Amino acid sequence: MTTASASFGDPLIELSGVTKTYGRGQAAFQALRGVNFVIGEEDFVAVMGPSGSGKSTVMNILGCLDTPTSGAYLFRGVRVERLLRKERALLRRHYLGFVFQGFNLLARTSAQENVELPLLYRGESSSARHEAARAALSAVGLSGWETHTQAELSGGQQQRVAIARAIVTRPALLLADEPTGNLDTQCGREIMELLSVLNREKGITILMVTHEAEMAEYATRVIRFVDGRVESDVRNRERR
Amino acid sequence: MLWNALLLALRAIRRNLMRSFLTTLGIVIGVGAVITMVTLGNGATKAVQDEISSMGSNLLMMRPGQRMGPPEGAPNFKSGDAEAIQTQVGGLEAVAPTAAKSVTAVHMARNWSTSVTGTTNAYFKSGNWRLTSGRTFIEAEERAGKAVCVIGETVRRELFGSGNPVGDSIRIKQFSCEVIGVLASKGQSAMGRDQDDTIVMPLRTVQRRLTGRQDVDALLVSVKDGVSTGMVMERIKTLMRERRKIADGEDDNFNVMDTKQIAEALTGTTRILTTLLGAVAAVSLLVGGIGIMNIMLVSVTERTREIGIRLAIGALEGEVLLQFLIEAVVLASLGGLLGIVSATGASAALAKILKVPFLFNPGINALSFLFSAGIGVIFGYFPARRAAHLDPIEALRHE
Ligand SMILES: Nc1ncnc2c1ncn2[C@@H]1O[C@H](COP(=O)(O)OP(=O)(O)O)[C@@H](O)[C@H]1O
Ligand SMILES: [Mg+2]
Numbered sequence: 001m002t003t004a005s006a007s008f009g010d011p012l013i014e015l016s017g018v019t020k021t022y023g024r025g026q027a028a029f030q031a032l033r034g035v036n037f038v039i040g041e042e043d044f045v046a047v048m049g050p051s052g053s054g055k056s057t058v059m060n061i062l063g064c065l066d067t068p069t070s071g072a073y074l075f076r077g078v079r080v081e082r083l084l085r086k087e088r089a090l091l092r093r094h095y096l097g098f099v100f101q102g103f104n105l106l107a108r109t110s111a112q113e114n115v116e117l118p119l120l121y122r123g124e125s126s127s128a129r130h131e132a133a134r135a136a137l138s139a140v141g142l143s144g145w146e147t148h149t150q151a152e153l154s155g156g157q158q159q160r161v162a163i164a165r166a167i168v169t170r171p172a173l174l175l176a177d178e179p180t181g182n183l184d185t186q187c188g189r190e191i192m193e194l195l196s197v198l199n200r201e202k203g204i205t206i207l208m209v210t211h212e213a214e215m216a217e218y219a220t221r222v223i224r225f226v227d228g229r230v231e232s233d234v235r236n237r238e239r240r
Numbered sequence: 241m242l243w244n245a246l247l248l249a250l251r252a253i254r255r256n257l258m259r260s261f262l263t264t265l266g267i268v269i270g271v272g273a274v275i276t277m278v279t280l281g282n283g284a285t286k287a288v289q290d291e292i293s294s295m296g297s298n299l300l301m302m303r304p305g306q307r308m309g310p311p312e313g314a315p316n317f318k319s320g321d322a323e324a325i326q327t328q329v330g331g332l333e334a335v336a337p338t339a340a341k342s343v344t345a346v347h348m349a350r351n352w353s354t355s356v357t358g359t360t361n362a363y364f365k366s367g368n369w370r371l372t373s374g375r376t377f378i379e380a381e382e383r384a385g386k387a388v389c390v391i392g393e394t395v396r397r398e399l400f401g402s403g404n405p406v407g408d409s410i411r412i413k414q415f416s417c418e419v420i421g422v423l424a425s426k427g428q429s430a431m432g433r434d435q436d437d438t439i440v441m442p443l444r445t446v447q448r449r450l451t452g453r454q455d456v457d458a459l460l461v462s463v464k465d466g467v468s469t470g471m472v473m474e475r476i477k478t479l480m481r482e483r484r485k486i487a488d489g490e491d492d493n494f495n496v497m498d499t500k501q502i503a504e505a506l507t508g509t510t511r512i513l514t515t516l517l518g519a520v521a522a523v524s525l526l527v528g529g530i531g532i533m534n535i536m537l538v539s540v541t542e543r544t545r546e547i548g549i550r551l552a553i554g555a556l557e558g559e560v561l562l563q564f565l566i567e568a569v570v571l572a573s574l575g576g577l578l579g580i581v582s583a584t585g586a587s588a589a590l591a592k593i594l595k596v597p598f599l600f601n602p603g604i605n606a607l608s609f610l611f612s613a614g615i616g617v618i619f620g621y622f623p624a625r626r627a628a629h630l631d632p633i634e635a636l637r638h639e
Contacts, residue, residue, distance in 0.1 A: 060633055063552070065552065065632050065633050066633060085557070086556060086557070089551070089554065089555075089556050089557070090554075090556070092552065092553070092554050093553075093554030093555075093556075094554075097553075098552050098553060100636065104545065104548075104549045104636065106546055106549065107255070107546075108255040108256075109251070109255065113251070117550070117553060118553045118554050120244055120247070120248070121244070121550075121553070121554040121555050121556075121559065122554065123241070123244065165553065166553075169554075
């Protein structure tokens with residue numbers, strides 16, 4: 001792993017024959033049964049499928065939070081499944097951004113401090129952190145809300161702070177597991193607009209799980225999971 | 241990395257001020273108790289040591305009876321015993337016979353309950369007393385039993401306020417007594433008795449006017465420097481057995497104590513007590529440490545989700561470990577500091593109440609502080625490790 005613009009030619013992500021088995025023996029359950037797909041830089045992918053089809057499992061593997069039972073996961077040509085725990089943590093730190101269904105901001109902590117947190121772990125100076133966090137909050141439309149804590153923000157605003165926190169490090173890949181799941185349709189649309197803009201204007205690659213077809217329309221590509229396999233993988237003719 | 245971990249730890253503490261305070265409370269109390277106990281104990285030891293040095297030369301105290309306490313029918317000493325000891329036992333500085341009596345002394349409208357000691361000039365030498373003003377007895381006063389007295393600082397203060405009493409008189413019972421001198425203050429004895437609360441008169445005066453008897457209660461014998469007190473004690477015992485006509489094989493009906501030995505034994509006792517109290521207090525410090533561990537463990541469970549978030553957005557396990565460890569150390573050290581501050585206040589106040597000197601002891605303060613920081617490391621490590629080893633997926637799912 002060197003810089004964010006490494007290895008020409010290699011796609012951003014390549015999964016080949018990835019399986020994931022939970023448990024052992026009788027209780028063993030195969031959540032992924034051989035998943036193959038390639039994601040290029042600047043894709044905006046929606047992952048859909050029924051509940052229990054393995055969407056979150058594949059997101060966790062892509063997010064380096066979990067490892068496949070078999071198969072290969074290449075991130076810019078690097079065999080992630082062969083990395084050590086600490087190396088995967090460093091990969092997360094430098095290349096990935098996470099947005100969760102439940103927002104997951106730190107309680108009793110200002111929006112500004114929440115957004116600065118990933119930069120703190122990257123060891124950036126206090127002034128650089130401050131600048132970057134303000135810029136990220138402004139990019140998600142939350143200028144002026146820096147000092148508010150989670151309790152003082154609406155669900156939609158909290159998710160915007162979470163997105164700002166995810167993009168403040170300029171990640172190569174933004175992973176979002178049902179980012180609109182806890183929001184009403186209007187807020188959900190606004191979040192999707194925001195992701196769409198970030199993808200188009202800042203060139204951030206996005207992989208997003210959603211249940212709602214309407215939200216998937218914002219993506220450039222839809223991968224559908226059924227029973228731990230990719231059932232279909234289609235490009236949207238025109239994005240919303 | 242260390243600096244960032246410190247920053248994160250401080251933020252976490254700030255986010256939960258109330259819990260942070262309660263966490264440290266055990267340490268505050270533990271450190272406070274240790275320092276207070278040791279400080280007071282050292283003060284008490286110092287008081288005893290001061291008294292030993294104020295006693296001056298090696299002083300033997302002789303009383304009738306076999307042991308300390310009431311003489312149980314043993315005959316008192318006679319005035320002649322003092323002279324006999326002085327002349328027949330070598331190596332003595334001074335021998336002072338004493339007869340004591342509790343009285344109320346009156347001057348103008350003020351009165352004060354104290355005790356009168358009847359004795360000779362040798363008393364001032366053997367007791368290492370100095371005068372701030374006036375003089376001691378002259379021989380004629382001792383021989384004739386004149387009504388003159390030398391008063392202690394407490395008596396002077398209570399009866400004369402800020403005035404100089406020398407030349408003035410006080411009234412005791414039915415007679416008036418001229419004040420000829422004032423004793424320099426000695427302060428409290430190790431037993432807590434005010435040594436300055438005293439009036440000294442010629443022995444004969446006390447015998448005639450107050451006790452109405454010819455005998456004396458006690459003999460104070462001061463031994464010359466470099467002379468073995470043990471040997472002197474043996475010689476005195478032999479002489480006194482002769483004078484009191486005690487048959488061979490019969491027990492002594494008087495006792496001779498080396499006051500220095502008593503005081504030294506007392507120093508030893510206060511030392512042991514200090515150590516003991518300190519140890520008890522140290523146990524409470526340990527309990528405080530366990531309190532920190534307990535709350536840190538609860539905190540790890542409570543903050544599982546937070547830890548999951550941190551791990552997901554790029555914290556390394558080592559960084560999470562360090563953050564939690566530093567949180568524990570900072571809390572414990574803050575507790576230590578608060579404990580030092582409150583102990584300094586408490587021991588200064590208690591020293592005043594218990595009338596022992598207040599000695600600020602930098603050593604025990606530094607030691608307690610380091611110890612509490614150490615407790616933070618030891619009791620913080622286990623919860624911190626647990627936090628760092630959480631599985632981020634599980635942690636994020638945690639409610
Ligand atoms: N840690 C786990 N242990 C055992 N089974 C799991 C675990 N995580 C997920 N599963 C199972 O794997 C399957 C896929 O789960 P998941 O990827 O969360 O589905 P979804 O598509 O709804 O996100 C489900 O049947 C789920 O019960
Ligand atoms: Mg899911």
